[in-house]
Amino acid sequence: MTQDGDQRGQGIPGGDDAGSASGTVFPGPARAGGDDLVQLIDASGVRHPHGHYDDLVADVDGAALQKLYEDMVVVRRIDAEATALQRQGELALWPPLLGQEAAQIGSGRALRSDDFVFSSYRENAVAYCRGVDLADILRVWRGNASSGWDPYTINMATPQVIIGAQTLHATGYAMGIINDGADAVAVTYFGDGATSQGDVNEAMVFAASYQAPVVFFCQNNHWAISEPVGLQAHVPIARRAPGFGIPSVRVDGNDVLACLAVTREALARARSGGGPTFIEAVTYRMGPHTTADDPTRYRDANELEDWAARDPLARLATLLDSLGLLEADYSDSVKAKADAVAAELREGCLSMAEPVPSDVFRHVYSAPNAELDRQQDHYERYLASFAQAPQEGPR
Amino acid sequence: MSTMTFGRAINAGLRRAMDEDPKVVLIGEDIGKLGGVFRITDGLQKDFGPHRVLDSPLAEAGIMGTAVGMAYRGYRPVVEIQFDGFIYPAFDQIVCQVAKLHYRTQGAVRMPITIRVPFGGGIGSPEHHSESPEAYFTHTSGLRVVSVSNPQDAYTMIQQAIASDDPVLYFEPKRRYHVKGEVDEGIDPTVSDMGAARVVTEGTDVTLVTYGPLVPTARDAAIAAADDGLSLEVIDLRSLAPIDFATVESSVRKTGRLVVTHEAARSGGLGAEIAASITERCFDYLEHAPVRVTGFDIPYPYSKLEFHHLPDLDRILDGVDRVMRRPNSLSGLDVEGAAQ
Numbered sequence: 001m002t003q004d005g006d007q008r009g010q011g012i013p014g015g016d017d018a019g020s021a022s023g024t025v026f027p028g029p030a031r032a033g034g035d036d037l038v039q040l041i042d043a044s045g046v047r048h049p050h051g052h053y054d055d056l057v058a059d060v061d062g063a064a065l066q067k068l069y070e071d072m073v074v075v076r077r078i079d080a081e082a083t084a085l086q087r088q089g090e091l092a093l094w095p096p097l098l099g100q101e102a103a104q105i106g107s108g109r110a111l112r113s114d115d116f117v118f119s120s121y122r123e124n125a126v127a128y129c130r131g132v133d134l135a136d137i138l139r140v141w142r143g144n145a146s147s148g149w150d151p152y153t154i155n156m157a158t159p160q161v162i163i164g165a166q167t168l169h170a171t172g173y174a175m176g177i178i179n180d181g182a183d184a185v186a187v188t189y190f191g192d193g194a195t196s197q198g199d200v201n202e203a204m205v206f207a208a209s210y211q212a213p214v215v216f217f218c219q220n221n222h223w224a225i226s227e228p229v230g231l232q233a234h235v236p237i238a239r240r241a242p243g244f245g246i247p248s249v250r251v252d253g254n255d256v257l258a259c260l261a262v263t264r265e266a267l268a269r270a271r272s273g274g275g276p277t278f279i280e281a282v283t284y285r286m287g288p289h290t291t292a293d294d295p296t297r298y299r300d301a302n303e304l305e306d307w308a309a310r311d312p313l314a315r316l317a318t319l320l321d322s323l324g325l326l327e328a329d330y331s332d333s334v335k336a337k338a339d340a341v342a343a344e345l346r347e348g349c350l351s352m353a354e355p356v357p358s359d360v361f362r363h364v365y366s367a368p369n370a371e372l373d374r375q376q377d378h379y380e381r382y383l384a385s386f387a388q389a390p391q392e393g394p395r
Numbered sequence: 396m397s398t399m400t401f402g403r404a405i406n407a408g409l410r411r412a413m414d415e416d417p418k419v420v421l422i423g424e425d426i427g428k429l430g431g432v433f434r435i436t437d438g439l440q441k442d443f444g445p446h447r448v449l450d451s452p453l454a455e456a457g458i459m460g461t462a463v464g465m466a467y468r469g470y471r472p473v474v475e476i477q478f479d480g481f482i483y484p485a486f487d488q489i490v491c492q493v494a495k496l497h498y499r500t501q502g503a504v505r506m507p508i509t510i511r512v513p514f515g516g517g518i519g520s521p522e523h524h525s526e527s528p529e530a531y532f533t534h535t536s537g538l539r540v541v542s543v544s545n546p547q548d549a550y551t552m553i554q555q556a557i558a559s560d561d562p563v564l565y566f567e568p569k570r571r572y573h574v575k576g577e578v579d580e581g582i583d584p585t586v587s588d589m590g591a592a593r594v595v596t597e598g599t600d601v602t603l604v605t606y607g608p609l610v611p612t613a614r615d616a617a618i619a620a621a622d623d624g625l626s627l628e629v630i631d632l633r634s635l636a637p638i639d640f641a642t643v644e645s646s647v648r649k650t651g652r653l654v655v656t657h658e659a660a661r662s663g664g665l666g667a668e669i670a671a672s673i674t675e676r677c678f679d680y681l682e683h684a685p686v687r688v689t690g691f692d693i694p695y696p697y698s699k700l701e702f703h704h705l706p707d708l709d710r711i712l713d714g715v716d717r718v719m720r721r722p723n724s725l726s727g728l729d730v731e732g733a734a735q
Contacts, residue, residue: 116467116468118464145501146495146498146499146500146501147499147500147501150500150501150503151467151500151503151504152503152504157467157504158499158500162487162491162492165460165487165488165491165492167460168456168457168459168460168461168463168464168488169460169461169463169464169467169492170464171457171460171461171464172460172461172462172463172464172465172466172467172468172472173464173465173467173468174464175449175461175464175465176464176465176467176468176469176470177468178446179420179446179447179470180468186464198454198456198484199456199457199460199487199488202452202454202456202457202460203457203460203461205452205454205457206451206452206454206457206461209452210449362501362502363497363498363500363501363502364497364498364536364537365497365537365539365561366497366502366505366560366561367559367560367561369637370590370637370639370640370641371637371638371640372536372637
């Protein structure tokens with residue numbers, strides 16, 4: 001049985017046929033969420049006009065499309081390089097985003113610098129959009145730190161590992177935005193599996209209660225490690241939000257332009273006091289959950305083939321080609337950029353400063369702590385004792 | 396200096412903290428118009444508005460998780476958990492986020508969140524309204540945990556907790572809310588240390604360590620023991636994480652005997668930590684093994700039996716007798732100096 005079967009006929013995108021969907025947004029809580037997908041570029045790379053969303057991406061000209069394509073190529077290359085680094089023993093683990101480039105780049109490029117992102121651990125492309133130092137993406141996975149960057153430098157919290165917990169943080173942050181009288185927006189990324197968590201449901205309750213400027217960006221990538229989305233959701237996930245009083249929209253998550261459009265609309269709503277929006281970006285995790293996972297144990301190879309035919313990069317390349325925007329000079333420059341980024345990533349990984357033992361005691365508290373200081377003192381003296389007996393080491 | 400109840404002292408401390416820092420926001424269930432089920436936040440929403448005193452949906456994880464987000468944004472949230480037994484839905488957010496974010500982000504993100512928890516028994520309530528969950532939190536690195544025992548400390552320490560850049564669990568002994576005491580509202584909360592234990596009564600024979608609701612009971616025990624010719628030194632820990640071991644240690648070096656008492660269950664409790672740490676640090680000064688007088692290892696019982704579970708004056712004195720090798724409930728009345 002394919003994943004579509006597990007979805008109990010909920011109309012997961014079927015390539016071209018998804019393009020026939022009317023793709024309307026659900027304008028408010030009064031209207032129950034429907035199952036139609038917003039799609040502007042279909043799986044075969046054909047741009048379809050859209051009565052509502054075309055206006056939201058009217059500024060996206062050929063050059064802008066080329067930039068979106070470049071972004072997706074680069075983040076796919078980052079992903080491949082990081083996977084290689086893991087296989088070479090330089091990273092302990094890596095969570096690939098292969099297949100989800102459009103969802104992350106389309107939404108990530110819609111954000112303003114003063115918006116704040118609360119993501120899970122797979123949003124490396126969003127971090128790229130936020131301007132993260134490349135090596136910082138790897139810091140956690142190399143085991144050199146518990147997080148890669150100072151969240152305030154790029155206005156993006158470091159990856160959240162507890163499934164769904166970050167949705168509440170985004171909602172609280174958005175409540176703070178209200179108190180500040182600002183027009184920034186908190187954007188939270190999570191997956192289909194996270195929507196089963198109480199935290200995500202409570203976040204929607206709070207967001208609706210306080211009309212918080214938060215965008216819930218759910219990447220339904222069909223798999224929560226080995227568990228298919230059909231195990232967690234009997235109806236399309238986007239349908240849940242209107243029950244909380246939150247307008248929702250389902251978008252083709254492999255269509256970068258559609259993802260940009262729906263995210264822009266949600267951000268505009270939040271900035272103008274219209275409260276939260278729930279976006280379900282229907283995409284597919286083409287790789288394993290992490291490099292420690294083996295998806296051949298639980299999913300059909302045919303399903304992967306089906307989704308490979310809806311690849312987010314391939315369809316945009318086809319569209320660019322049809323517009324005469326995929327000339328050799330441009331393609332070469334994209335490839336050169338990806339190669340340069342990959343080289344920078346690798347260099348940053350290999351040259352990363354190693355932590356020292358006393359670092360384990362740092363930053364537990366912001367103020368001195370006598371008991372912890374005592375433990376650190378004992379441990380440092382213990383370590384120093386080996387220096388006096390160099391033949392012996394910790395066993 | 397004015398006389399006020401314990402609950403009123405917390406209210407006054409909250410009000411002062413809100414006056415002094417516009418980033419202090421309160422969030423919890425029923426804390427707005429109602430002023431909280433114990434009226435601790437009485438009048439604050441009226442005076443500071445609904446954006447600073449937020450009545451929340453009934454979801455503790457949601458309250459805690461949104462407080463984390465507000466702290467990210469630069470606020471100092473003060474969370475009210477309505478009753479001790481209702482804190483568990485928020486446990487994940489407290490342990491995985493509130494406690495760890497400063498460490499996780501190498502100091503970049505601070506979590507100056509105060510989590511107020513009415514705790515402990517003795518008010519005749521049904522299940523989930525009388526628990527002492529402090530050890531779950533003292534076991535969690537990254538949190539500070541305090542418990543207040545009198546109106547003055549309640550007033551001062553709520554301000555210190557709010558001013559702390561580290562998250563603080565602030566345990567309020569609900570059965571003492573109506574106790575009155577003198578409070579100096581002019582006191583500068585920055586001059587004293589929330590982490591310092593307080594010697595309640597000085598003594599020379601036994602060190603009696605406790606915190607929160609049992610501090611008055613311990614003080615009464617010291618008075619009763621004095622009639623019996625015993626001098627107890629009562630220590631109110633105030634801070635449960637970190638523990639001011641220096642104060643306890645110097646007392647035990649003087650007395651040679653340690654009794655710890657708390658309402659919480661015994662196994663893995665604060666008493667175990669204090670007994671172990673003091674034994675490690677001043678074994679050679681001890682005349683007797685430390686003695687714990689605690690709640691039993693049972694779920695909190697129904698109210699007609701709760702005073703069999705809660706340590707009281709007599710059980711504390713029985714523990715004092717044990718540490719003094721006097722006849723006690725474990726030795727049998729006719730066996731002088733028997734082992735426990």
